[in-house]
Amino acid sequence: MVRSKYTITEKLIRKRSEHNELVIGTLEELSLHQEDIEQIEHIDRWCRDLKILLLQSNLIAKIENLHMLKKLEYLNLAVNNIERIENLAGLESLQKLDLTLNFIGELTTVESLKGNYNLRELYLTGNPCTDFPGYRDYVICALPQIDTLDGQEISRTDRLNAYKHFQENHSRIIQLEIKYKIERDEQKVRVNQLIHEQENSMKEMDEEERTARFWQQKSEHCPETRILMAKYSKRSNEKCGLDLVDPxxxxxxxxxxxxxxxxxxxxxxxxxxxxxxxxxxxxxxxxxxxxxxxxxxxxxxxxxxxxxxxxxxxxxxxxxxxxxxxxxxxxxxxxxxxxxxxxxxxxHDMTFKPSKHEGTPCQLDTSEKVNDLKGSVNYKNIIQKNLKASKNHVDENEIPPLI
Missing domain, CATH: 2.60.40.790 (Immunoglobulin-like)
Incomplete structure (x- = not known):
């Protein structure tokens, strides 16, 4: 059975904190990548000392519940379902933000990062907004504190040229945003309807046939499709027992x-x-x-x-x-x-007891401990055969002659 929602749990965080002896309260680095997480929660309350937070390759649709991470310096949200940049103003120590390969079409939401004075690196590669004409110049003007955008350093010349065309770029980008929002709303309706029709057409099929049909069908690149792909991948893995067995x-x-x-x-x-x-x-x-x-x-x-x-x-x-x-x-x-x-x-640990009768060899006294030595050698029947019959016996041949 596939979970309807993938969440962040204390067990998951402790599992990823073995380098800190499973202590989550003092964690400075946390990696929760590839966990099919759909919502950010609990981290800012449980791990307030975080400096590095890696959440790439999940299904996160909204940036939220991070405002208490005052020490956070690096946040990686690449390859998720994020469509807006928001709720990051409280991260006063943030220096690097990676939003590569998301679905950000509202480029003007980048202005919400103006209050992050320590921000130096920003990555937006692979988002719809990067296709807007004048995208780079707009971001350079909107965020004067950054030094690097999409892995390329921002020179003084870049800034001067960007400021020259800022008003023109700003007006154009707002128009492109409006157009993108309309297209995105139409896409949501179209994709949800298609998913509903596909599910109805596959009701009579068994799990294997349904999975095979899904991967053969064409689909649009959007957050809804990514969520569905993740769930079908989860079903396939569970069927094969890949995630149910401890490696x-x-x-x-x-x-x-x-x-x-x-x-x-x-x-x-x-x-x-x-x-x-x-x-x-x-x-x-x-x-x-x-x-x-x-x-x-x-x-x-x-x-x-x-x-x-x-x-x-x-x-x-x-x-x-x-x-x-x-x-x-x-x-x-x-x-x-x-x-x-x-x-x-x-x-040297073995002691001897004199025998009760003279003339008989002594035997090891291990009767009190032999039963406790599980898996060890039984010394109970070992006999010292080379001992003299009596400690009072003297060999006459060894007596020196009288003088």
């Missing part, structure tokens, strides 16, 4: 070699510190501070340690075996880091 899970995960040796891998791509001491191993994983501990699972085995973080595996192979029952795991409430301490298992 990490699609890839076959290999944790062990054929011989049983564990591999070392870092799917969540977290930073970590590893210390190899004489008596223990220490692994300090730099996990995101605000990630809930319920999303983390830790498993210590004799020859490897594994942490599963939101379904992604961090595994580290160990050279020496460790004591699983004595290993500990702690997480810092301040940094969120996860520390795993694993004591090494060696012969």
């Amino acid at each position: 990490v899970r699609v890839k076959k995960r290999t944790l062990f070699a054929e011989c049983g040796r564990p591999y070392s891998l870092n799917e969540p791509k977290i930073k970590f510190d590893f210390r190899d001491e004489d008596d223990r191993y220490e692994v300090n994983m730099h996990i995101y501070r605000y990630l809930d501990s319920s999303c983390i699972q830790v498993d210590v085995q004799p020859n490897y340690v594994r942490a599963t973080i939101k379904g992604k595996v961090f595994q580290l192979a160990l050279k020496d075996e460790v004591k699983t029952d004595s290993s500990s795991c702690q997480r810092s409430s301040i940094t969120g880091h996860l520390l795993v301490i694993m004591p090494k298992l060696n012969q």
Whole structure:
């Protein structure tokens, strides 16, 4: 089922803020491109420290709900459905604005950017208004603060020539705007009627036939068509399961070699510190501070340690075996880091008890711990056969002769 409207959610923003440890309140850069977003919302309340906001390749029809982003320096709204430049006066730090490949036909709305004193770069390439005669000269006069228009620097000569013909260009552009508005209104009626007829003619078809028919039909280049194309693309992707399956899970995960040796891998791509001491191993994983501990699972085995973080595996192979029952795991409430301490298992850790009867060999005392060593070697039946039968027994051949 395709959503009727694509919105900005907290989950989506956190997903795109992994570089900031999933903290959205202090984000300075946010990229929400290619998410089929139709409306700008919540960003100015949740991410007020933003300096860079990338919203290109979506379905946004109106510029809105950005006035509280006082620190924003770069706004990218390229390849959307925007028809007017508006609601950007509050962005007092804005230096670069990209509106490439939208549907802006009301060129006079560019004057709404006069209050953006720090604006230096403006991109309007691919909009209907760029086809108006005198377009560039008009924008240069309307926005004296900009240095670059559509990637081309504005020289002093360009400004002087633009001011000479400003009144003439202004009158002509207003007339062209009126003509464009009439054509656009006619286009809306025509396209909506065509879409309605197409939907009715395809009612009896199954999903596959309907999709094939849609892509074969001719259509006009307009916001309505772009929205419809996005929805049919979404349906095709969902049918193929391209957006329902986690790409990490699609890839076959290999944790062990054929011989049983564990591999070392870092799917969540977290930073970590590893210390190899004489008596223990220490692994300090730099996990995101605000990630809930319920999303983390830790498993210590004799020859490897594994942490599963939101379904992604961090595994580290160990050279020496460790004591699983004595290993500990702690997480810092301040940094969120996860520390795993694993004591090494060696012969010096094993103690002996004298046997109850003289003349019989001693046996390792591991009865209290063997059940806790899951996956490790069972030492219960290992016998030290080379010990003397009694500690009081003395070999007469070793006694030196009396003097």
